[in-house]
Amino acid sequence: MKLVNAAQMRAIDQQTINDYGIPGIVLMENAGISVVDVIAEVLEGLSGKTVVILAGKGNNGGDGFVVARHLINAGAQVYTFFLGKEEDLTVDAGLNYKVLVNMQASIYPLQEEADLDGLTVTLLTCDMVVDAIYGVGFKGSLNEFDSQVAAMVNWCQAPVVAVDIPSGVEADTGRVYKEAIRANYTVTMGLPKIGLVLEPGKLYTGTLSVADISIPRSLLESPGLNTNLITHDIIRPLLVPRSPESHKGTYGHVLVIGGSLGLTGAVFMASYAALRSGAGLVTAALPESVQPVVEAGLIEVMTTPLAETSQGAIALEALPALENLLGTASVCAIGPGMSRYGEAKAVVRFVLEKSGIPVVIDADGLNALQDDISVLKDRQVPVILTPHPGEMARLCGKSIEEVQDNRIQIAADFATTWGITLVLKGNKTVIATPGGELYINISGNPGMATAGSGDVLCGIITGLIAQGLKPVWAAVAGVYLHGLAGDYAAEAKGQRGLIAGDLIQFLPEALLSFEKNNLST
Numbered sequence: 001m002k003l004v005n006a007a008q009m010r011a012i013d014q015q016t017i018n019d020y021g022i023p024g025i026v027l028m029e030n031a032g033i034s035v036v037d038v039i040a041e042v043l044e045g046l047s048g049k050t051v052v053i054l055a056g057k058g059n060n061g062g063d064g065f066v067v068a069r070h071l072i073n074a075g076a077q078v079y080t081f082f083l084g085k086e087e088d089l090t091v092d093a094g095l096n097y098k099v100l101v102n103m104q105a106s107i108y109p110l111q112e113e114a115d116l117d118g119l120t121v122t123l124l125t126c127d128m129v130v131d132a133i134y135g136v137g138f139k140g141s142l143n144e145f146d147s148q149v150a151a152m153v154n155w156c157q158a159p160v161v162a163v164d165i166p167s168g169v170e171a172d173t174g175r176v177y178k179e180a181i182r183a184n185y186t187v188t189m190g191l192p193k194i195g196l197v198l199e200p201g202k203l204y205t206g207t208l209s210v211a212d213i214s215i216p217r218s219l220l221e222s223p224g225l226n227t228n229l230i231t232h233d234i235i236r237p238l239l240v241p242r243s244p245e246s247h248k249g250t251y252g253h254v255l256v257i258g259g260s261l262g263l264t265g266a267v268f269m270a271s272y273a274a275l276r277s278g279a280g281l282v283t284a285a286l287p288e289s290v291q292p293v294v295e296a297g298l299i300e301v302m303t304t305p306l307a308e309t310s311q312g313a314i315a316l317e318a319l320p321a322l323e324n325l326l327g328t329a330s331v332c333a334i335g336p337g338m339s340r341y342g343e344a345k346a347v348v349r350f351v352l353e354k355s356g357i358p359v360v361i362d363a364d365g366l367n368a369l370q371d372d373i374s375v376l377k378d379r380q381v382p383v384i385l386t387p388h389p390g391e392m393a394r395l396c397g398k399s400i401e402e403v404q405d406n407r408i409q410i411a412a413d414f415a416t417t418w419g420i421t422l423v424l425k426g427n428k429t430v431i432a433t434p435g436g437e438l439y440i441n442i443s444g445n446p447g448m449a450t451a452g453s454g455d456v457l458c459g460i461i462t463g464l465i466a467q468g469l470k471p472v473w474a475a476v477a478g479v480y481l482h483g484l485a486g487d488y489a490a491e492a493k494g495q496r497g498l499i500a501g502d503l504i505q506f507l508p509e510a511l512l513s514f515e516k517n518n519l520s521t
Contacts, residue, residue, distance in 0.1 A: 032066025335365020
Protein backbone atom coordinates (compact mmCIF):
# COMPACT_ATOMS: atom_id res chain seq x y z
CA MET A 1 0.00 0.00 0.00
CA LYS A 2 1.25 3.47 -0.86
CA LEU A 3 1.94 6.08 1.80
CA VAL A 4 1.76 9.81 1.07
CA ASN A 5 2.86 13.09 2.55
CA ALA A 6 0.67 16.17 2.70
CA ALA A 7 1.84 17.67 -0.60
CA GLN A 8 1.23 14.41 -2.46
CA MET A 9 -2.25 14.07 -1.01
CA ARG A 10 -3.13 17.64 -1.96
CA ALA A 11 -1.90 16.99 -5.50
CA ILE A 12 -4.04 13.86 -5.72
CA ASP A 13 -7.08 15.79 -4.53
CA GLN A 14 -6.48 18.51 -7.10
CA GLN A 15 -6.01 16.02 -9.92
CA THR A 16 -9.23 14.31 -8.89
CA ILE A 17 -11.09 17.61 -9.05
CA ASN A 18 -9.41 19.23 -12.06
CA ASP A 19 -8.51 16.29 -14.31
CA TYR A 20 -11.36 13.92 -13.54
CA GLY A 21 -14.08 16.45 -12.82
CA ILE A 22 -15.07 15.03 -9.43
CA PRO A 23 -16.10 18.08 -7.36
CA GLY A 24 -14.45 18.68 -4.03
CA ILE A 25 -17.85 18.78 -2.39
CA VAL A 26 -18.38 15.15 -3.51
CA LEU A 27 -15.07 14.09 -1.96
CA MET A 28 -16.06 15.87 1.25
CA GLU A 29 -19.44 14.16 1.29
CA ASN A 30 -17.85 10.73 0.82
CA ALA A 31 -15.29 11.45 3.52
CA GLY A 32 -17.99 12.37 6.00
CA ILE A 33 -20.06 9.29 5.21
CA SER A 34 -17.00 7.08 5.72
CA VAL A 35 -16.49 8.53 9.19
CA VAL A 36 -20.16 8.04 10.04
CA ASP A 37 -19.87 4.37 9.05
CA VAL A 38 -17.02 3.90 11.55
CA ILE A 39 -18.93 5.73 14.29
CA ALA A 40 -21.99 3.56 13.69
CA GLU A 41 -19.88 0.41 13.95
CA VAL A 42 -18.10 1.51 17.13
CA LEU A 43 -21.29 2.68 18.86
CA GLU A 44 -23.34 -0.23 17.48
CA GLY A 45 -25.93 2.15 16.09
CA LEU A 46 -26.52 5.90 16.01
CA SER A 47 -30.05 6.59 17.17
CA GLY A 48 -30.08 8.14 20.63
CA LYS A 49 -26.28 8.46 20.81
CA THR A 50 -24.63 11.73 21.83
CA VAL A 51 -21.74 12.87 19.66
CA VAL A 52 -19.46 15.90 20.03
CA ILE A 53 -17.90 17.20 16.81
CA LEU A 54 -14.94 19.58 16.84
CA ALA A 55 -14.65 21.31 13.48
CA GLY A 56 -11.96 23.62 12.15
CA LYS A 57 -12.18 26.15 9.33
CA GLY A 58 -10.57 24.03 6.62
CA ASN A 59 -11.81 21.10 4.58
CA ASN A 60 -11.24 18.85 7.57
CA GLY A 61 -13.85 20.89 9.38
CA GLY A 62 -16.08 20.56 6.32
CA ASP A 63 -15.83 16.79 6.68
CA GLY A 64 -16.93 17.25 10.27
CA PHE A 65 -20.02 19.23 9.19
CA VAL A 66 -20.96 16.40 6.83
CA VAL A 67 -20.59 13.93 9.71
CA ALA A 68 -22.84 16.10 11.86
CA ARG A 69 -25.59 16.20 9.22
CA HIS A 70 -25.66 12.46 8.71
CA LEU A 71 -25.59 11.76 12.44
CA ILE A 72 -28.52 14.10 13.01
CA ASN A 73 -30.46 12.40 10.23
CA ALA A 74 -29.74 9.04 11.87
CA GLY A 75 -31.27 10.18 15.16
CA ALA A 76 -28.14 11.07 17.12
CA GLN A 77 -27.85 14.06 19.45
CA VAL A 78 -25.04 16.12 17.93
CA TYR A 79 -23.13 19.04 19.43
CA THR A 80 -20.92 20.73 16.83
CA PHE A 81 -18.22 23.05 18.16
CA PHE A 82 -16.70 25.35 15.54
CA LEU A 83 -13.12 26.54 16.10
CA GLY A 84 -13.16 29.41 13.63
CA LYS A 85 -15.18 32.09 11.94
CA GLU A 86 -17.67 31.57 9.14
CA GLU A 87 -15.90 33.98 6.82
CA ASP A 88 -12.68 31.97 7.09
CA LEU A 89 -14.20 28.68 5.93
CA THR A 90 -13.08 27.12 2.67
CA VAL A 91 -15.72 27.12 -0.07
CA ASP A 92 -16.80 23.49 0.33
CA ALA A 93 -16.66 23.62 4.12
CA GLY A 94 -18.75 26.79 4.02
CA LEU A 95 -21.46 25.08 1.97
CA ASN A 96 -21.75 22.26 4.47
CA TYR A 97 -21.73 24.71 7.36
CA LYS A 98 -24.70 26.55 5.82
CA VAL A 99 -26.55 23.27 5.40
CA LEU A 100 -26.22 22.65 9.13
CA VAL A 101 -27.41 26.18 9.87
CA ASN A 102 -30.44 25.63 7.62
CA MET A 103 -31.16 22.40 9.50
CA GLN A 104 -31.14 24.46 12.70
CA ALA A 105 -28.44 22.18 14.06
CA SER A 106 -26.68 23.01 17.31
CA ILE A 107 -23.43 24.79 16.36
CA TYR A 108 -21.43 26.34 19.17
CA PRO A 109 -18.49 28.74 18.81
CA LEU A 110 -15.24 27.54 20.35
CA GLN A 111 -12.83 30.43 20.15
CA GLU A 112 -12.14 31.73 23.66
CA GLU A 113 -11.89 30.59 27.27
CA ALA A 114 -15.57 31.22 28.05
CA ASP A 115 -16.58 28.77 25.32
CA LEU A 116 -14.77 25.90 27.01
CA ASP A 117 -17.40 25.51 29.72
CA GLY A 118 -20.00 24.24 27.26
CA LEU A 119 -17.49 21.80 25.78
CA THR A 120 -16.64 20.49 29.25
CA VAL A 121 -20.28 19.67 29.98
CA THR A 122 -20.86 17.83 26.72
CA LEU A 123 -17.61 15.87 27.02
CA LEU A 124 -18.81 14.54 30.38
CA THR A 125 -21.88 12.89 28.89
CA CYS A 126 -21.15 12.14 25.22
CA ASP A 127 -20.75 8.73 23.61
CA MET A 128 -18.24 9.79 20.96
CA VAL A 129 -15.97 12.70 20.02
CA VAL A 130 -15.12 13.51 16.39
CA ASP A 131 -11.86 15.39 15.80
CA ALA A 132 -12.18 17.41 12.58
CA ILE A 133 -10.09 20.41 13.61
CA TYR A 134 -6.91 20.13 11.54
CA GLY A 135 -6.10 18.08 8.45
CA VAL A 136 -2.92 16.96 6.74
CA GLY A 137 -1.71 20.52 6.20
CA PHE A 138 -1.02 20.99 9.91
CA LYS A 139 2.59 21.59 10.93
CA GLY A 140 4.28 22.66 14.13
CA SER A 141 2.44 22.85 17.45
CA LEU A 142 -1.14 23.60 18.43
CA ASN A 143 -1.68 27.10 19.74
CA GLU A 144 -2.43 27.53 23.43
CA PHE A 145 -6.21 27.48 23.03
CA ASP A 146 -6.27 24.47 20.71
CA SER A 147 -3.91 22.70 23.10
CA GLN A 148 -6.47 23.21 25.86
CA VAL A 149 -9.16 21.71 23.66
CA ALA A 150 -6.95 18.73 22.84
CA ALA A 151 -6.17 18.18 26.53
CA MET A 152 -9.89 18.23 27.34
CA VAL A 153 -10.61 15.66 24.62
CA ASN A 154 -7.78 13.45 25.88
CA TRP A 155 -9.23 13.67 29.38
CA CYS A 156 -12.69 12.68 28.14
CA GLN A 157 -13.65 9.04 28.64
CA ALA A 158 -15.56 8.75 25.36
CA PRO A 159 -13.85 7.19 22.32
CA VAL A 160 -12.42 9.62 19.77
CA VAL A 161 -12.58 9.34 15.98
CA ALA A 162 -10.12 11.53 14.06
CA VAL A 163 -10.98 12.66 10.55
CA ASP A 164 -8.00 12.01 8.24
CA ILE A 165 -5.36 12.62 10.96
CA PRO A 166 -5.45 13.48 14.67
CA SER A 167 -5.12 17.21 15.23
CA GLY A 168 -1.60 18.10 16.34
CA VAL A 169 0.11 15.28 14.40
CA GLU A 170 2.25 16.20 11.38
CA ALA A 171 1.27 14.21 8.31
CA ASP A 172 4.77 14.05 6.84
CA THR A 173 6.74 13.04 9.93
CA GLY A 174 4.39 11.87 12.67
CA ARG A 175 5.94 14.50 14.94
CA VAL A 176 3.92 15.86 17.84
CA TYR A 177 4.96 19.05 19.59
CA LYS A 178 3.40 19.49 23.03
CA GLU A 179 -0.27 18.47 22.78
CA ALA A 180 -2.23 16.48 20.20
CA ILE A 181 -5.56 14.66 20.21
CA ARG A 182 -5.24 10.96 21.02
CA ALA A 183 -7.70 9.17 18.78
CA ASN A 184 -9.02 5.68 19.34
CA TYR A 185 -9.88 5.49 15.64
CA THR A 186 -8.62 7.42 12.63
CA VAL A 187 -10.40 7.42 9.27
CA THR A 188 -7.90 8.65 6.69
CA MET A 189 -8.94 9.55 3.15
CA GLY A 190 -7.62 7.90 -0.01
CA LEU A 191 -4.25 6.72 1.28
CA PRO A 192 -2.52 6.52 4.67
CA LYS A 193 -0.34 9.48 5.55
CA ILE A 194 3.26 8.76 6.50
CA GLY A 195 2.81 10.39 9.91
CA LEU A 196 0.09 7.91 10.83
CA VAL A 197 2.49 4.94 10.80
CA LEU A 198 5.56 6.61 12.32
CA GLU A 199 5.99 7.27 16.03
CA PRO A 200 4.88 9.25 17.83
CA GLY A 201 2.02 9.87 15.38
CA LYS A 202 1.05 6.20 15.35
CA LEU A 203 0.46 6.38 19.11
CA TYR A 204 -2.16 9.08 18.54
CA THR A 205 -3.83 7.33 15.61
CA GLY A 206 -5.48 4.33 17.22
CA THR A 207 -7.13 1.88 14.84
CA LEU A 208 -6.50 3.13 11.31
CA SER A 209 -8.93 2.66 8.44
CA VAL A 210 -8.55 3.99 4.90
CA ALA A 211 -11.68 5.42 3.29
CA ASP A 212 -12.53 5.22 -0.40
CA ILE A 213 -13.88 8.68 -1.21
CA SER A 214 -14.02 8.15 -5.01
CA ILE A 215 -10.46 9.18 -5.85
CA PRO A 216 -9.59 7.37 -9.11
CA ARG A 217 -7.56 4.22 -8.54
CA SER A 218 -4.91 5.30 -11.07
CA LEU A 219 -4.04 8.27 -8.86
CA LEU A 220 -3.76 6.14 -5.74
CA GLU A 221 -1.40 3.74 -7.50
CA SER A 222 0.65 6.32 -9.39
CA PRO A 223 4.31 5.37 -9.97
CA GLY A 224 5.17 8.84 -8.72
CA LEU A 225 4.20 7.76 -5.20
CA ASN A 226 7.41 6.12 -4.04
CA THR A 227 6.74 5.41 -0.35
CA ASN A 228 5.16 2.07 0.49
CA LEU A 229 3.81 0.39 3.60
CA ILE A 230 5.02 -3.21 3.87
CA THR A 231 2.04 -5.50 4.30
CA HIS A 232 1.38 -9.24 4.32
CA ASP A 233 -0.07 -8.92 0.81
CA ILE A 234 3.17 -7.45 -0.54
CA ILE A 235 5.25 -10.29 0.89
CA ARG A 236 2.98 -13.22 0.04
CA PRO A 237 3.77 -13.38 -3.73
CA LEU A 238 7.50 -13.40 -2.93
CA LEU A 239 7.34 -16.61 -0.89
CA VAL A 240 6.11 -19.04 -3.52
CA PRO A 241 5.61 -22.77 -2.78
CA ARG A 242 8.65 -24.98 -3.31
CA SER A 243 8.92 -27.39 -6.20
CA PRO A 244 8.66 -31.09 -5.29
CA GLU A 245 11.78 -31.69 -7.41
CA SER A 246 13.97 -29.16 -5.62
CA HIS A 247 17.12 -29.95 -3.62
CA LYS A 248 19.51 -28.02 -1.37
CA GLY A 249 21.31 -26.56 -4.37
CA THR A 250 18.04 -25.07 -5.57
CA TYR A 251 17.94 -22.71 -2.61
CA GLY A 252 21.39 -21.24 -2.80
CA HIS A 253 24.56 -21.05 -0.77
CA VAL A 254 25.06 -18.29 1.82
CA LEU A 255 28.57 -17.21 2.81
CA VAL A 256 28.80 -15.37 6.15
CA ILE A 257 32.15 -13.66 6.77
CA GLY A 258 32.85 -12.35 10.23
CA GLY A 259 33.51 -13.29 13.80
CA SER A 260 36.42 -12.56 16.09
CA LEU A 261 37.58 -13.44 19.57
CA GLY A 262 34.63 -12.85 21.91
CA LEU A 263 32.16 -12.13 19.10
CA THR A 264 31.30 -15.54 17.69
CA GLY A 265 27.61 -15.22 18.57
CA ALA A 266 26.96 -12.75 15.75
CA VAL A 267 28.17 -15.17 13.05
CA PHE A 268 26.32 -17.99 14.78
CA MET A 269 22.99 -16.12 14.67
CA ALA A 270 23.41 -14.74 11.15
CA SER A 271 24.27 -18.21 9.81
CA TYR A 272 21.48 -19.97 11.66
CA ALA A 273 18.94 -17.34 10.57
CA ALA A 274 19.99 -17.79 6.96
CA LEU A 275 19.31 -21.52 7.28
CA ARG A 276 16.00 -20.96 9.06
CA SER A 277 14.90 -18.57 6.32
CA GLY A 278 15.21 -21.40 3.81
CA ALA A 279 18.73 -21.23 2.36
CA GLY A 280 20.00 -24.58 1.06
CA LEU A 281 23.59 -24.26 2.27
CA VAL A 282 25.38 -21.90 4.65
CA THR A 283 29.11 -21.51 5.19
CA ALA A 284 30.54 -19.41 8.01
CA ALA A 285 34.07 -18.14 7.32
CA LEU A 286 35.73 -16.93 10.49
CA PRO A 287 39.10 -16.73 12.29
CA GLU A 288 40.66 -20.12 12.87
CA SER A 289 40.81 -19.82 16.66
CA VAL A 290 37.06 -19.27 17.01
CA GLN A 291 35.92 -21.56 14.20
CA PRO A 292 35.54 -24.62 16.48
CA VAL A 293 33.09 -22.71 18.69
CA VAL A 294 30.66 -22.06 15.85
CA GLU A 295 31.14 -25.51 14.35
CA ALA A 296 30.27 -27.14 17.65
CA GLY A 297 27.12 -25.11 18.07
CA LEU A 298 25.77 -25.20 14.52
CA ILE A 299 25.91 -28.69 13.15
CA GLU A 300 23.93 -27.74 10.02
CA VAL A 301 26.35 -24.93 9.06
CA MET A 302 29.64 -25.54 7.26
CA THR A 303 32.59 -23.57 8.60
CA THR A 304 35.91 -22.47 7.11
CA PRO A 305 38.82 -21.33 9.31
CA LEU A 306 40.64 -18.20 8.17
CA ALA A 307 44.06 -16.80 8.92
CA GLU A 308 43.78 -14.39 11.82
CA THR A 309 45.47 -11.42 13.42
CA SER A 310 47.06 -11.50 16.86
CA GLN A 311 43.77 -10.12 18.20
CA GLY A 312 41.77 -13.04 16.79
CA ALA A 313 40.22 -11.22 13.81
CA ILE A 314 40.35 -11.98 10.07
CA ALA A 315 43.82 -11.25 8.69
CA LEU A 316 44.82 -10.03 5.24
CA GLU A 317 46.46 -13.42 4.65
CA ALA A 318 42.91 -14.81 4.50
CA LEU A 319 42.01 -12.88 1.34
CA PRO A 320 42.90 -15.65 -1.17
CA ALA A 321 40.73 -18.10 0.78
CA LEU A 322 37.88 -15.58 0.80
CA GLU A 323 38.15 -15.15 -2.96
CA ASN A 324 37.76 -18.91 -3.41
CA LEU A 325 34.74 -18.99 -1.10
CA LEU A 326 33.08 -16.11 -2.97
CA GLY A 327 33.34 -18.18 -6.13
CA THR A 328 31.18 -20.96 -4.69
CA ALA A 329 28.47 -18.92 -2.92
CA SER A 330 25.20 -17.33 -4.09
CA VAL A 331 25.31 -14.37 -1.70
CA CYS A 332 27.72 -13.02 0.88
CA ALA A 333 27.17 -11.34 4.23
CA ILE A 334 30.14 -9.61 5.81
CA GLY A 335 30.50 -7.90 9.16
CA PRO A 336 28.70 -9.81 11.95
CA GLY A 337 31.09 -10.05 14.89
CA MET A 338 34.00 -8.92 12.74
CA SER A 339 35.15 -6.35 15.35
CA ARG A 340 36.78 -3.00 14.69
CA TYR A 341 40.44 -3.35 13.76
CA GLY A 342 42.88 -1.93 11.26
CA GLU A 343 42.65 -4.57 8.53
CA ALA A 344 38.84 -4.68 8.48
CA LYS A 345 38.63 -1.91 5.88
CA ALA A 346 40.86 -3.82 3.47
CA VAL A 347 38.92 -7.06 3.98
CA VAL A 348 35.58 -5.38 3.21
CA ARG A 349 37.02 -3.57 0.19
CA PHE A 350 38.47 -6.85 -1.13
CA VAL A 351 35.13 -8.63 -0.82
CA LEU A 352 33.35 -5.82 -2.68
CA GLU A 353 35.94 -5.78 -5.45
CA LYS A 354 36.18 -9.54 -5.93
CA SER A 355 32.59 -10.57 -5.38
CA GLY A 356 30.44 -11.57 -8.32
CA ILE A 357 27.43 -12.10 -6.03
CA PRO A 358 25.20 -9.78 -3.96
CA VAL A 359 26.83 -8.53 -0.76
CA VAL A 360 25.06 -7.68 2.50
CA ILE A 361 27.19 -5.50 4.78
CA ASP A 362 26.28 -5.40 8.46
CA ALA A 363 27.66 -4.41 11.85
CA ASP A 364 31.46 -3.96 11.84
CA GLY A 365 31.49 -4.30 8.07
CA LEU A 366 29.63 -0.98 8.06
CA ASN A 367 32.06 0.56 10.51
CA ALA A 368 34.90 -0.44 8.18
CA LEU A 369 33.27 1.67 5.44
CA GLN A 370 32.89 4.92 7.35
CA ASP A 371 36.34 6.32 6.52
CA ASP A 372 36.17 5.49 2.82
CA ILE A 373 32.60 4.99 1.66
CA SER A 374 33.59 5.69 -1.93
CA VAL A 375 34.33 1.98 -2.32
CA LEU A 376 30.59 1.52 -2.81
CA LYS A 377 30.82 3.35 -6.13
CA ASP A 378 33.27 0.82 -7.52
CA ARG A 379 31.29 -2.34 -6.89
CA GLN A 380 29.86 -4.43 -9.72
CA VAL A 381 27.21 -6.30 -7.72
CA PRO A 382 24.09 -5.38 -5.73
CA VAL A 383 24.93 -4.20 -2.22
CA ILE A 384 22.68 -4.00 0.83
CA LEU A 385 23.71 -2.02 3.92
CA THR A 386 21.88 -2.72 7.20
CA PRO A 387 22.86 0.02 9.69
CA HIS A 388 21.25 0.87 12.99
CA PRO A 389 20.95 4.64 13.70
CA GLY A 390 24.43 4.89 15.25
CA GLU A 391 26.08 3.19 12.30
CA MET A 392 24.02 5.30 9.89
CA ALA A 393 25.18 8.46 11.66
CA ARG A 394 28.81 7.45 11.19
CA LEU A 395 28.26 6.55 7.54
CA CYS A 396 26.67 9.86 6.60
CA GLY A 397 28.52 12.16 9.00
CA LYS A 398 25.47 13.23 11.00
CA SER A 399 24.44 12.87 14.62
CA ILE A 400 22.16 10.06 15.74
CA GLU A 401 19.54 12.68 16.61
CA GLU A 402 19.64 14.04 13.05
CA VAL A 403 19.25 10.56 11.63
CA GLN A 404 16.31 9.76 13.88
CA ASP A 405 14.60 13.07 13.20
CA ASN A 406 14.68 12.55 9.42
CA ARG A 407 15.02 8.80 8.89
CA ILE A 408 13.12 8.56 5.62
CA GLN A 409 14.85 11.37 3.75
CA ILE A 410 18.32 10.46 4.98
CA ALA A 411 17.82 6.84 3.96
CA ALA A 412 16.47 7.85 0.55
CA ASP A 413 19.31 10.28 -0.17
CA PHE A 414 22.00 7.81 0.89
CA ALA A 415 20.62 4.93 -1.17
CA THR A 416 20.29 6.94 -4.36
CA THR A 417 23.64 8.69 -3.92
CA TRP A 418 25.60 5.46 -3.51
CA GLY A 419 23.43 3.19 -5.64
CA ILE A 420 22.76 0.65 -2.89
CA THR A 421 19.80 -0.74 -0.97
CA LEU A 422 19.74 0.67 2.55
CA VAL A 423 17.98 -0.98 5.48
CA LEU A 424 17.86 1.66 8.22
CA LYS A 425 16.97 -0.41 11.25
CA GLY A 426 14.95 0.67 14.26
CA ASN A 427 11.35 1.39 15.09
CA LYS A 428 9.61 1.39 11.68
CA THR A 429 12.63 0.17 9.73
CA VAL A 430 13.04 2.01 6.42
CA ILE A 431 14.22 0.28 3.24
CA ALA A 432 15.49 2.68 0.58
CA THR A 433 16.34 1.45 -2.92
CA PRO A 434 18.85 2.73 -5.50
CA GLY A 435 15.93 3.79 -7.72
CA GLY A 436 14.31 5.96 -5.06
CA GLU A 437 11.57 3.60 -3.88
CA LEU A 438 10.93 3.52 -0.12
CA TYR A 439 9.36 0.87 2.11
CA ILE A 440 8.30 1.33 5.73
CA ASN A 441 7.86 -1.68 7.98
CA ILE A 442 5.36 -1.88 10.84
CA SER A 443 5.91 -5.43 12.04
CA GLY A 444 7.98 -5.96 15.17
CA ASN A 445 7.96 -4.68 18.76
CA PRO A 446 10.23 -3.12 21.42
CA GLY A 447 11.23 -6.55 22.71
CA MET A 448 13.45 -6.85 19.64
CA ALA A 449 15.72 -4.12 20.97
CA THR A 450 18.24 -6.69 22.13
CA ALA A 451 21.77 -7.75 21.22
CA GLY A 452 21.95 -9.95 18.14
CA SER A 453 18.63 -8.93 16.63
CA GLY A 454 20.41 -7.21 13.74
CA ASP A 455 22.55 -10.28 13.08
CA VAL A 456 19.38 -12.33 12.71
CA LEU A 457 18.02 -9.82 10.19
CA CYS A 458 21.26 -9.97 8.21
CA GLY A 459 20.95 -13.75 8.03
CA ILE A 460 17.31 -13.66 6.95
CA ILE A 461 18.01 -11.23 4.11
CA THR A 462 20.95 -13.23 2.80
CA GLY A 463 18.96 -16.45 3.07
CA LEU A 464 16.17 -14.97 0.95
CA ILE A 465 18.63 -13.74 -1.68
CA ALA A 466 20.15 -17.22 -1.83
CA GLN A 467 16.70 -18.60 -2.64
CA GLY A 468 16.39 -16.33 -5.65
CA LEU A 469 14.77 -13.14 -4.45
CA LYS A 470 16.16 -9.93 -5.91
CA PRO A 471 18.16 -8.10 -3.23
CA VAL A 472 15.66 -5.27 -2.86
CA TRP A 473 12.76 -7.67 -2.36
CA ALA A 474 14.83 -9.83 -0.05
CA ALA A 475 15.43 -6.75 2.09
CA VAL A 476 11.72 -5.87 2.14
CA ALA A 477 10.59 -9.41 2.89
CA GLY A 478 13.43 -10.00 5.34
CA VAL A 479 12.59 -6.96 7.43
CA TYR A 480 8.90 -7.89 7.56
CA LEU A 481 9.56 -11.54 8.46
CA HIS A 482 12.09 -10.47 11.09
CA GLY A 483 9.47 -8.26 12.74
CA LEU A 484 6.75 -10.88 12.37
CA ALA A 485 8.93 -13.50 14.07
CA GLY A 486 9.51 -10.95 16.84
CA ASP A 487 5.78 -10.45 17.22
CA TYR A 488 5.18 -14.20 17.48
CA ALA A 489 8.00 -14.47 20.01
CA ALA A 490 6.67 -11.58 22.10
CA GLU A 491 3.20 -13.09 22.11
CA ALA A 492 4.59 -16.36 23.45
CA LYS A 493 7.28 -15.05 25.80
CA GLY A 494 6.60 -11.36 26.39
CA GLN A 495 8.71 -8.43 25.23
CA ARG A 496 10.97 -7.93 28.21
CA GLY A 497 12.46 -11.42 28.19
CA LEU A 498 12.80 -11.71 24.41
CA ILE A 499 16.28 -12.47 23.04
CA ALA A 500 17.65 -12.67 19.51
CA GLY A 501 17.59 -16.46 19.53
CA ASP A 502 13.82 -16.32 20.01
CA LEU A 503 13.54 -14.56 16.65
CA ILE A 504 15.22 -17.52 14.96
CA GLN A 505 13.04 -19.93 16.92
CA PHE A 506 9.85 -18.25 15.72
CA LEU A 507 11.01 -17.53 12.17
CA PRO A 508 9.58 -20.84 10.87
CA GLU A 509 6.21 -19.85 12.35
CA ALA A 510 6.36 -16.54 10.49
CA LEU A 511 7.20 -18.34 7.26
CA LEU A 512 4.50 -20.93 7.90
CA SER A 513 1.85 -18.21 7.94
CA PHE A 514 2.68 -17.56 4.28
CA GLU A 515 2.97 -21.21 3.32
CA LYS A 516 -0.53 -21.94 4.65
CA ASN A 517 -1.90 -18.91 2.83
CA ASN A 518 -0.23 -19.82 -0.47
CA LEU A 519 -1.38 -23.43 -0.30
CA SER A 520 -4.97 -22.34 0.20
CA THR A 521 -5.07 -20.02 -2.84
